[in-house]
Amino acid sequence: MADTAAARDDDAFREEVRSFIRDHYPQEMRVAAPYEELDKEQQLLWHRVLHKKGWSAPHWPAEYGGAGWSIAQQHIWEQELAAADTLPLLAFSLTMVGPVIYTYGTEAQKARFLPRILSGDDWWCQGYSEPGAGSDLANVRTRAVRDGDHYVVNGHKTWTTLAQHADWIFALVRTNPAAKAQQGISFLLIDMASPGVSVRPIITLDGAHEVNDVFFDDVRVPVANRIGEEDRGWTYAKFLLGNERTSMASTPRSRAAIDLLKRVAAANPPGAPILRHPDFARKVARAEIALRALEATEMAVLRAVEQGREPGFEASLFKIRGTEIYQEITRLATEAAGVYGLINHADRGGTRLPHPGPEGSITAMQEWLNARKKTIYGGSNEIQRNIIAKQVLGL
Incomplete structure (x- = not known):
C-alpha cells in the first residue's frame, strides 16, 4: 500500500512539474537554436523563472534554498526538463561551486555567494x-x-x-x-x-x-x-568532481535524445525508414538497453547518497557510461538523419524548423561533433578507468 501511495504521489508531482514547464518556460527560449547562440540574459530567463518558484537548485539542502525534494522527485524533475527540451541551467554555479561553498565555505562566503547563485545574478x-x-x-x-x-x-x-x-x-x-x-x-x-x-x-x-x-x-x-x-584545495576539488561526474550520467537527457533518434529514424527517408533495417534497429536497441541499465544503477546509487553516503568509484562509472552512451546516440542520429544532417544550422538563419528532413535531423551532425568532448572533460574516460582500477580492483 505504501508503494502504491508513493507512486500516486510521484504521478501527481510529475503532472505538477509538467504543467509548470508547459505554462512558464519562456517563449523566447522556445527556439531550436543551440544555447551558444543565445546571449547571457536569454540563457538566464528560465533560471530566473525557476528561482522565483524556488526550484532553481532543487538538489541543494532546504536550509540553503533547495526544494526539499526526494531523490525520486529530483529524477522526475530532470526527466520532465529533458522531455520538454529545456535549456539546462548552469552546472558550474548550481552543481559544482554551490555545493562546495555550502559544504566547506565560511558563513560569510555562504551569505555572500549562495543567494546570488540561486538567483542567477552571478554566473x-x-x-x-x-x-x-x-x-x-x-x-x-x-x-x-x-x-x-x-x-x-x-x-x-x-x-x-x-x-x-x-x-x-x-x-x-x-x-x-x-x-x-x-x-x-x-x-x-x-x-x-x-x-x-x-x-x-x-x-x-x-x-x-x-x-x-x-x-x-x-x-x-x-x-x-x-x-x-x-x-x-585538492580535497574540495575532488568533492566537486564527484558531483560533476555523477551528474554526467545525464540519463534523462539521453532518454530524450534516444526518443528523438527513434522519431528521426522512423521518418527518414519517407517510405523506407532506417529504423526498419534490422542492423540499425539492433544498434538502437543496444543503446537503449545500456541506457536503461545505467538508469537503474544511477537510482540505486542516488538513494544511497540520499542516506548520507558519498559517491565513490560510481561517479567515474557514471561519467564513463553516460558519456559513451550519449555519444553513441548522437552517432546513430547522424546515421539516421542522412543528408539532412549535413545542413549547417547557421545557414538556415538560426532556426531548425521548418526544414525538409524529420524533426531533429538538421542538428544531428552538430550534436555529434559537440558530443566528442564529453569523454574528455571532467577527467577523461581513460583517467576514470584508472580510478576504478585503483579503487575497486586495487591495481
Whole structure:
C-alpha cells in the first residue's frame, strides 16, 4: 500500500512539474537554436523563472534554498526538463561551486555567494584545466603567492566553458610549489572583473564559441575568497568532481535524445525508414538497453547518497557510461538523419524548423561533433578507468 501511495504521489508531482514547464518556460527560449547562440540574459530567463518558484537548485539542502525534494522527485524533475527540451541551467554555479561553498565555505562566503547563485545574478565558470594539466589536475601551474591579505595569481586556464559570460571563476591554484603535487593546491574564488583577468575565445569543431582561454596576470584575490584551508584545495576539488561526474550520467537527457533518434529514424527517408533495417534497429536497441541499465544503477546509487553516503568509484562509472552512451546516440542520429544532417544550422538563419528532413535531423551532425568532448572533460574516460582500477580492483 505504501508503494502504491508513493507512486500516486510521484504521478501527481510529475503532472505538477509538467504543467509548470508547459505554462512558464519562456517563449523566447522556445527556439531550436543551440544555447551558444543565445546571449547571457536569454540563457538566464528560465533560471530566473525557476528561482522565483524556488526550484532553481532543487538538489541543494532546504536550509540553503533547495526544494526539499526526494531523490525520486529530483529524477522526475530532470526527466520532465529533458522531455520538454529545456535549456539546462548552469552546472558550474548550481552543481559544482554551490555545493562546495555550502559544504566547506565560511558563513560569510555562504551569505555572500549562495543567494546570488540561486538567483542567477552571478554566473560562474570553472578554472581547472590548463595547457599542461587537463585530466592530470595535480600538475596545475597557475601560481598564487600570498601578499598580506591577498594572493597574487598568475597563470593560464583553458577550455573554460562560457567564460565570456562569467562574473566569477572558481580556480585551482598552486600555493606551495615545494609540496607534493596534490598537497600544494588551493581553491580560490576569483572575480572575473578583476584587473589582470583576460578571456580569449576558442572556436570548437562545430563552429561554436563555447570554450575559452583565461589568463591571470598579477591578479589580486582576497584571502577571504579562499575555500577552506590553504594547500588543501585538492580535497574540495575532488568533492566537486564527484558531483560533476555523477551528474554526467545525464540519463534523462539521453532518454530524450534516444526518443528523438527513434522519431528521426522512423521518418527518414519517407517510405523506407532506417529504423526498419534490422542492423540499425539492433544498434538502437543496444543503446537503449545500456541506457536503461545505467538508469537503474544511477537510482540505486542516488538513494544511497540520499542516506548520507558519498559517491565513490560510481561517479567515474557514471561519467564513463553516460558519456559513451550519449555519444553513441548522437552517432546513430547522424546515421539516421542522412543528408539532412549535413545542413549547417547557421545557414538556415538560426532556426531548425521548418526544414525538409524529420524533426531533429538538421542538428544531428552538430550534436555529434559537440558530443566528442564529453569523454574528455571532467577527467577523461581513460583517467576514470584508472580510478576504478585503483579503487575497486586495487591495481
